Amino acid sequence: MHVVKGKINQAIDAIKSQIIQVAEAIFDHPETGNQEYFAADLLTGILTEKGFRITRPLGQLPTAFRAQMAIAPGPVVGLLAEYDALPGLGHACGHNLIAAASLGAALGLAAVKDELRGSIVVLGTPAEESCGAKVLLVRDGVLDDLDVALMFHPGDANIVEVSSLALEALEFIFEGRAAHAASCPEEGANALEAVIQLFNNINALRPYLKDEASIHGIIVEGGVSPNIIPERAVARFYLRARTREALNRVAQRVEDCATAAALATGTRFWYHNYEPSYEAMLVNRTLAAAWQRNLQELGVTDLAPASRSRGSLDMGNVSRLVPAIHPYLSLNAGRLVPHTRQFARVVRGEAGRQLAVLAARALAWTAADVMLDRELLARIKEEFAGGQVTK
Structure with missing residues (x-):
C-alpha cells in the first residue's frame, strides 16, 4: 500500500500546477447554482483527456456530470466535486478547491490504475448552495452503484468527523x-x-x-x-x-x-x-478513520474533535445512501467565517493553492485504501448497515 501511495504522490506532484490552475480558473469564473457551465466544461474536458467516460447531463441538471474509469472488478469509489459560487460573493465557500481536489485525486488514482481494482467515479454536483443537486442525484439513482463517497471542504480547522442538521x-x-x-x-x-x-x-x-x-x-x-x-x-x-x-x-x-x-x-x-429537503449527515467513522490516518501520514497532526455543523449539507442525503465522509481541512489562516469576502481572499491565495493539493493527496490515498483493502471495505459497509437501523 505504501508503494502505491508513493506513486500517487508522484503523480499528483506532476500535476500540482494543473490542480492549482483549475482551482483558480473556477474561482475567477464564479457561477451560481445550475449555471456552472465553465466549471463543468473545464473538469469534464480534462477528465476526458485522461480516459474517463463522461455522462452529462445527469437527470435534469445540465451542469452535473459523472466521469468514470473502470479499472477492474472491485469497489466503486465516488469523488464528489462541488463548483457553485455564491451570489455576489463568488467562491466565498471554497467550492473551487473542492472541485480541484477531487479532480486531482482522480488523476492521481488514474496514474496507478494498473495497481488498483474497482472504478474511479468523479461526480460533478452543482448547486450545493441553492437547490442541493446531490439530493436530486440521489433521487434519480445516479449514486446507487457507489461503495463509498468522498469529498472535503475547506475551513479553519482540520475536522475529520463533521455531521450536520x-x-x-x-x-x-x-x-x-x-x-x-x-x-x-x-x-x-x-x-x-x-x-x-x-x-x-x-x-x-x-x-x-x-x-x-x-x-x-x-x-x-x-x-x-x-x-x-x-x-x-x-x-x-x-x-x-x-x-x-x-x-x-x-x-x-x-x-x-x-x-x-x-x-x-x-x-x-x-x-x-421550494428547495429539496436535506437529511442530517451520517458520518461513516470507519471511513473517517482511514482519512485521518492518511492525513497524519501527510503531516497533518493538528486535528480538531468531531463537530456538528449548525448548517446543512446535501451530502447528508448521500450519506444515507452510501458510506460517506465530508471532512474539513484548514486553510491555516486563523479564524475564518465562510460566506465572507475574507474567506474568498484566502481561498484565492497561497493557502488555497496548498490546500487543494493536500486534499487531492488525502482523497486519493483514502480511495486507494478502499480499493485495495477488502477488510477495510467490509468494516465500512458493516458500520453503514448498522447505522441505517438507528438513524
Whole structure:
C-alpha cells in the first residue's frame, strides 16, 4: 500500500500546477447554482483527456456530470466535486478547491490504475448552495452503484468527523384581499400583516425549540404599493434540526404559527418545499478513520474533535445512501467565517493553492485504501448497515 501511495504522490506532484490552475480558473469564473457551465466544461474536458467516460447531463441538471474509469472488478469509489459560487460573493465557500481536489485525486488514482481494482467515479454536483443537486442525484439513482463517497471542504480547522442538521426549505404564501389602504382599509385582508404575524409567532416559538433546531426566514413578496392593502405576501424559511423526526416536529409548529397568523388577519395560506429537503449527515467513522490516518501520514497532526455543523449539507442525503465522509481541512489562516469576502481572499491565495493539493493527496490515498483493502471495505459497509437501523 505504501508503494502505491508513493506513486500517487508522484503523480499528483506532476500535476500540482494543473490542480492549482483549475482551482483558480473556477474561482475567477464564479457561477451560481445550475449555471456552472465553465466549471463543468473545464473538469469534464480534462477528465476526458485522461480516459474517463463522461455522462452529462445527469437527470435534469445540465451542469452535473459523472466521469468514470473502470479499472477492474472491485469497489466503486465516488469523488464528489462541488463548483457553485455564491451570489455576489463568488467562491466565498471554497467550492473551487473542492472541485480541484477531487479532480486531482482522480488523476492521481488514474496514474496507478494498473495497481488498483474497482472504478474511479468523479461526480460533478452543482448547486450545493441553492437547490442541493446531490439530493436530486440521489433521487434519480445516479449514486446507487457507489461503495463509498468522498469529498472535503475547506475551513479553519482540520475536522475529520463533521455531521450536520436536517433541513426543510418552506415557502408560505398568504392570500388576502386588496383595498385602498387609506379610504377603505376595512374592506381588505392584509396578506403582509399575516406574514409579519407569522414571523412574530415564530419568534415567540424560538425559546421552546430543542434538538439544535433553528428557523431563519425572509420576506420575498410583501405588496406592490403602500396605498394598496397587500393581497399577496410570501415568506421563505429554512428549518433545521438534529434529526428528521425533530425537524418534522418543528415544521408542524411552524405550520401552526402560520395557521394562527391567517386566522388573526382573515387571510388564507398554503406552503410547499421550494428547495429539496436535506437529511442530517451520517458520518461513516470507519471511513473517517482511514482519512485521518492518511492525513497524519501527510503531516497533518493538528486535528480538531468531531463537530456538528449548525448548517446543512446535501451530502447528508448521500450519506444515507452510501458510506460517506465530508471532512474539513484548514486553510491555516486563523479564524475564518465562510460566506465572507475574507474567506474568498484566502481561498484565492497561497493557502488555497496548498490546500487543494493536500486534499487531492488525502482523497486519493483514502480511495486507494478502499480499493485495495477488502477488510477495510467490509468494516465500512458493516458500520453503514448498522447505522441505517438507528438513524
